[in-house]
Amino acid sequence: MAFEFTPERLAQFHELLTHYPEEHARAAMLPTLHLAQEQNGYLSQDVQAYVAGLLGVSEAQVLDVVTFYPMFFDAPVGKHIVRVCKTLSCDLCGCREIIEHIKERLEVDFDETTEDGSVTLLSSECLAACDQAPVMMINDDLHGRLTLERVDELMDALE
Amino acid sequence: MAKIIMDGQEYEVSDGISVVQAAAEVGVTIPHYCYHPSLGAPANCRMCLIELTPPGAPGPIRQLTTACTTRVGDGMEISNSAPRVKQARATTLQFLLAHHPLDCPTCDEAGECFLQDYAYEFGHDRSVYQEIKNVPPRKSLGPTVDLFTTRCIVCTRCVRFTEEISGGAEIGLMHRGVHDEIDVAPDKPLDNKLSGNVVDICPVGALVSKDFLYRSRPWFLTKKPSVCNRCSKGCNIHVESREGEVARLRPRYHADVNDFWMCDDGRFGYEYVNSPDRLRLPALRKDGELIPAGWRELLETAAEKIQALGGEQTAVITSAWMTNEELYAVKRLAEEGVGTERIGLFEGPVEDEDEVFPKFVIERDKNPNRAGAELIFGDGLKTAAEALDGAKAAVFFGGIPGAPLDDALMDRLTALEYLLTVDILPSALTEAADAAAPGTAFTEKEGCFTNSAKRVQRLSKALPNLGNALAEWQFAAYLANALGANIEYESAAQITDDLASTVAAFHGAVDEAIDWRGFCLEEKTDGGEAEETAPENWAYASRFWR
Numbered sequence: 001m002a003f004e005f006t007p008e009r010l011a012q013f014h015e016l017l018t019h020y021p022e023e024h025a026r027a028a029m030l031p032t033l034h035l036a037q038e039q040n041g042y043l044s045q046d047v048q049a050y051v052a053g054l055l056g057v058s059e060a061q062v063l064d065v066v067t068f069y070p071m072f073f074d075a076p077v078g079k080h081i082v083r084v085c086k087t088l089s090c091d092l093c094g095c096r097e098i099i100e101h102i103k104e105r106l107e108v109d110f111d112e113t114t115e116d117g118s119v120t121l122l123s124s125e126c127l128a129a130c131d132q133a134p135v136m137m138i139n140d141d142l143h144g145r146l147t148l149e150r151v152d153e154l155m156d157a158l159e
Numbered sequence: 160m161a162k163i164i165m166d167g168q169e170y171e172v173s174d175g176i177s178v179v180q181a182a183a184e185v186g187v188t189i190p191h192y193c194y195h196p197s198l199g200a201p202a203n204c205r206m207c208l209i210e211l212t213p214p215g216a217p218g219p220i221r222q223l224t225t226a227c228t229t230r231v232g233d234g235m236e237i238s239n240s241a242p243r244v245k246q247a248r249a250t251t252l253q254f255l256l257a258h259h260p261l262d263c264p265t266c267d268e269a270g271e272c273f274l275q276d277y278a279y280e281f282g283h284d285r286s287v288y289q290e291i292k293n294v295p296p297r298k299s300l301g302p303t304v305d306l307f308t309t310r311c312i313v314c315t316r317c318v319r320f321t322e323e324i325s326g327g328a329e330i331g332l333m334h335r336g337v338h339d340e341i342d343v344a345p346d347k348p349l350d351n352k353l354s355g356n357v358v359d360i361c362p363v364g365a366l367v368s369k370d371f372l373y374r375s376r377p378w379f380l381t382k383k384p385s386v387c388n389r390c391s392k393g394c395n396i397h398v399e400s401r402e403g404e405v406a407r408l409r410p411r412y413h414a415d416v417n418d419f420w421m422c423d424d425g426r427f428g429y430e431y432v433n434s435p436d437r438l439r440l441p442a443l444r445k446d447g448e449l450i451p452a453g454w455r456e457l458l459e460t461a462a463e464k465i466q467a468l469g470g471e472q473t474a475v476i477t478s479a480w481m482t483n484e485e486l487y488a489v490k491r492l493a494e495e496g497v498g499t500e501r502i503g504l505f506e507g508p509v510e511d512e513d514e515v516f517p518k519f520v521i522e523r524d525k526n527p528n529r530a531g532a533e534l535i536f537g538d539g540l541k542t543a544a545e546a547l548d549g550a551k552a553a554v555f556f557g558g559i560p561g562a563p564l565d566d567a568l569m570d571r572l573t574a575l576e577y578l579l580t581v582d583i584l585p586s587a588l589t590e591a592a593d594a595a596a597p598g599t600a601f602t603e604k605e606g607c608f609t610n611s612a613k614r615v616q617r618l619s620k621a622l623p624n625l626g627n628a629l630a631e632w633q634f635a636a637y638l639a640n641a642l643g644a645n646i647e648y649e650s651a652a653q654i655t656d657d658l659a660s661t662v663a664a665f666h667g668a669v670d671e672a673i674d675w676r677g678f679c680l681e682e683k684t685d686g687g688e689a690e691e692t693a694p695e696n697w698a699y700a701s702r703f704w705r
Contacts, residue, residue: 045345057328059344060321064331 003046009035013054025055029065033072042073070122078113078120080158083137086123089130098134099123101148105155119158164236173695178226178237179207180695183702189239190248190277192255192362193314194227196696197418197518198323202228204314205251206277210244212236223247245281252282258293258337259363260309268364270377271705274312295340300330301349303423304358304366308340311365317341317357324420325353326517341365353519355426359409359419370427371407380406383621384675386608387425388480388601391524393610394421395675398602398621404433405602405622412700413676414692416614419704422514422521431560431600432622436585438597439626449595454629454637457594462641464577464593465552470498470642472551473577476543477536479506479526480559481631482606482618484654486528486535487662488632488639489556491646496639497554502539503546504532507559522611527601531609534664534680547571554638556631557582557589558598564588581634597628604630605651607673609680615668616677 005013013032020027032055036047043051048062055062066072084090084099106114106121113120129135132144136151143154161174165187172181180196182189192204208223214234223244226237238244256278263269295308315332318341322328329349333342343349349357358368380399387394387408394417399407408429410421443452443460465473475493477486493502507525514521533540544567547553553575564572564587572578573591580592589595602621609615624630629637632654636646648654652670659669668678691697 048344058331059347060331060342061328063342063344064333067333068335070335 003036003040003044003050005035005050006039009039026057026061029055029057029062030069033062033066037072042076044074048074070124076113078118080119081122081137081139082119083122083124083127085125085127085129085133085135087126090134093133095134095146098136098146098148098151101151102136102155105152161231161233161235163231163234166238166240172231174233175230176695178209178229178231180699181231182226182237182239184695184698186702187239188702189226190273190281191227192273192312193316195316195319195360195419196699198316198319198360200225200227201315201319204255204312206248206255206281208244208247208251210238210241212238248277248281249283252278253286253288255312256282256286257288258309259312260292260294262310266307266310266364267367267372268310268361268377272364273362274364293337298342299348299369300341300343300366301354303354303369303427304349305369305372306341307365307367310363311341312363313339313341314362315341316360316362317366320353320357320360321349321351324356324516324518325351327351330357351516352422352424352514352521353420353516355423356410356420368407375401375406381621383619384411385602385618385621386527386610386616387421388527388608389422389425389428389525390522391526391529391611392417392520392522393527393608393612393614393616393677394425395616395677396421396425398619400602400621403622405429411675412696412704414696415679416610416612416616416677418518419700420519422519424521429602431584432602434584437583437600437625438585438589438595439628440597441627442595444593449590449592454627457596458637458641461554461577461579461594461638465497465554465642468551468576471500472549473497473499474501474503474546474550474553475499476503476505476546476553476555477532478556478558479504479529479532480601481528481532481556482604482651483528483531483535483609483615483658483665484606484651485556485604485631485635486532487654487658488635488646488648490535491644492554492635492639492642495644495646496642498642500539501541501546501550502536503541503543504529504536505543505555505557505559505562508563524611527610528608530611530613531607531615534609534613535658535662544568544571547575551575552577553579555580555582555588555592556598557586558600558631560584562586581631583628596634597626598631598634599624599628603628606632607655607668613680614677615665615673615680617673617675 052059052062110123134146135144170185179189191207202225207226209226210219211224212219318330321330358366382399385398387396395411395413440451441457442449477489510523513523578592579594580589581596581598605620607615655670659665
């Protein structure tokens with residue numbers, strides 16, 4: 001079945017449009033895609049076509065945005081998204097060990113999803129919290145000053 | 160007009176235009192890739208950096224500025240050659256070439272590539288880039304265009320073309336940073352009637368025409384200015400040929416007609432010109448079969464037959480695909496040679512509506528010279544069917560490939576006692592004729608078409624006549640003379656002048672007055688010289704449009 005917003009989300013979308021000038025519906029692309037990803041989990045071709053139709057833009061213009069931003073997914077992902085920072089500050093503060101630990105524990109590499117479909121592991125270039133390095137982000141929550149114990153605690157809470 | 164100083168020299172240029180265009184106006188090249196005067200300027204290629212001193216400022220501003228987004232103003236000072244300008248450009252080129260495969264020996268664009276030219280003129284001879292190059296695969300964007308992804312410098316001209324000119328926005332810039340590449344959405348190929356233009360605007364060899372790919376190196380092509388024959392718009396084109404064949408057609412800039420563009424119907428619609436089936440020899444029906452014959456024999460028997468059946472009973476069918484000059488010669492043939500009022504117009508299809516894109520229109524009338532025919536023949540012009548009604552013989556000028564010869568017209572023509580055809584490809588009609596003469600395709604013609612806006616535009620003879628074929632105007636004159644007239648033309652240009660002096664609508668449109676921008680019949684009759692449209696774009700086109 002082709003993708004469609006639920007009535008509640010459609011109402012949210014129409015409210016969103018009022019934030020932008022009428023002739024620039026394209027400006028509402030980012031929040032609309034977030035809304036769609038919230039409902040569908042990821043942005044399939046189907047969903048992208050639906051959003052393109054809503055905003056009156058071409059599918060290429062939607063794909064353009066979807067492929068640009070790392071927080072949009074164009075393929076199915078796990079229930080939880082875990083992003084681990086691997087850039088300078090975190091590396092200096094020992095993120096390699098943490099990354100190894102998470103990979104072993106979940107039995108996945110970066111950009112992979114656990115077999116049960118619960119977690120997708122991603123690497124990240126800076127989560128903008130160098131003062132708390134090493135850091136990771138689980139879904140929408142940032143976790144800093146990680147230790148292996150703290151990571152295990154957080155992971156246990158996921159399952 | 161604005162006075163600017165460039166590299167110490169003072170120039171006067173049109174006010175308010177971009178610095179790239181202003182420099183082109185005075186004959187100076189400012190290198191650029193992403194900028195195109197008919198598309199928005201995102202200033203993303205960084206190749207056109209200049210040193211700018213605004214009017215009244217004590218010295219140049221600290222950062223270099225993009226010439227494409229800077230508008231000229233009175234008193235502005237520009238350096239196109241300061242050491243730091245040169246260095247910036249060379250560095251930019253190194254970045255643009257970082258992931259480029261340098262596969263010029265197998266690249267279609269080599270020889271007309273701005274990356275090659277500017278790298279030679281402004282670049283370094285080596286790169287400090289030591290990492291592994293990205294090698295994204297070549298892909299098909301649609302039925303007419305392929306993308307050699309590795310060669311792309313991501314100028315986004317094609318993206319902007321599909322957004323602004325053709326309107327479908329089929330092309331996007333996917334992914335991010337060093338991985339960004341041009342692509343289309345899945346199942347949404349670049350499939351519109353203007354798709355071929357993205358190949359022309361691509362400054363490098365990334366977007367290539369599937370039709371032209373690997374057909375010829377561009378430096379082997381002979382390029383002649385001409386006019387497209389696929390609709391009444393009359394897009395200005397270049398016919399590029401090699402070894403007697405058309406290799407490709409490309410748009411030629413015209414501010415008032417087609418801007419920098421042409422449609423795919425015209426661009427790829429030339430195949431019939433190269434067809435091996437083209438008629439080459441005059442042929443006469445003997446014992447039921449068409450046998451090649453000499454021109455003299457064909458003209459003499461034709462004149463005999465027409466005289467025997469009676470001039471008034473003979474229809475002369477002319478075609479809306481013929482030039483003004485040919486039409487005028489046919490008019491004289493009908494009036495002075497045959498002596499008939501049965502003059503009919505054979506025409507190609509006319510669609511119900513124009514095809515309208517945001518900034519381009521493909522006209523509905525698929526005949527390049529209906530306006531010319533109507534002006535030259537005036538009220539005496541009938542439809543082919545009307546002219547043939549009750550006729551016993553006909554001289555039929557065709558020349559429209561795949562023309563819609565409906566059954567009723569076909570029955571009328573084959574029922575004639577004598578039928579002489581002048582055509583370029585064999586058809587059911589030429590097979591049924593008593594005499595079949597070979598004619599010329601538009602790439603072989605000299606003369607002019609009159610487009611729907613009454614602009615007389617010149618074709619040039621890009622290819623020689625095939626076999627023994629005669630230009631239609633010449634054939635018409637010979638046949639008229641065989642019938643007792645006295646028409647002496649040595650060139651198409653003579654007919655242009657004759658036409659200008661005898662047909663009021665063409666007053667002033669003498670050969671000398673028709674330059675490569677055409678001659679607008681309506682503007683001139685309004686009196687006075689028309690003001691030139693977009694002179695800065697003409698300057699740009701002559702410098703940067705290949």
